[in-house]
Each structure stands twice: as C-alpha cells, then as structure tokens.
Amino acid sequence: MTAFDKAREIVDAFAAALNAQDAEALGELFSDDAEFVNILGMRMRGREGIVAGHARAFAGPLRGRVIDFDAVDELHATDDVSVMHAHCLRRRLPDSPAEGLPDGASVLVFVARRGPGGWQAVAATNVTEVPPPA
DSSP states (O other): OOOBSSTTHHHHHHHHHHHTTOHHHHHTTEEEEEEEEOTTOOEEEHHHHHHHHHHHHHHTTTTTEEEEEEEEEEEEEETTEEEEEEEEEEEEOTTSOSSSOOSEEEEEEEEEEEETTEEEEEEEEEEEOOOOOO
C-alpha cells in the first residue's frame, strides 16, 4: 500500500502505473476498501478487484494504450478528503493492436483520503468526455 504526502501525487502515480501496464502498482494507490468504476461502467470493489480489473484491461481494451493528464483540478472537501478531476488523453502506441479503446479523452474523478501514513485513493471513476449537445 502506497501513501503520498500530497493527494495530487496520486494522479501522477496512476498515469505511471497505467502506462507501465502494471496492475499491482496501480492497485497500491488505493485503500483496501476502495472502489473504481472504469470507462465502460464496470465497478471494481476493493484493491484486489481494482488489480484484477486492470489486469484484464491491460490484456484487452487497454493493451498498448497510454494516458497523459493535461489538467487536474483539486477540491479540498475537508483537511483529510480531497476530490480531483483529472482530464485524461488516451492514445494507442504505434504497433499496438487496433482492437481496444480508441484514442480519446475522459475525466477521471479521484477521491483521496489522508490517513496516518499519507494520502490514498478511496474511489475513482472514469467518464468519457463528449462534446456538449448543441
């Protein structure tokens, strides 16, 4: 279990773990009781569920995909709870399978809680970005 000095560091560590396709490292960012809802609406419960769900994704729709966060807005709900809206740009690496998630943008919403060891994610949801209706 990894904890951070600042909640914002979770976002950078998430990108690094996802880009390395390392489900275990990604899971370490989350508390034991955390929940993650992916871009397809699949709910992953607990750290073990988050690791298993991302391992499946790295072998399938996220294979050969990387992300960058180009903007992160942080709202401190309390001294020990922070919400971050992270704008995510996803792209397929050259020579990666065409099958899988297409290039695109989404917003990941992270909820982080500060405990005795530092900040950890307790929830995250990934929502596809779409243009507003005309």
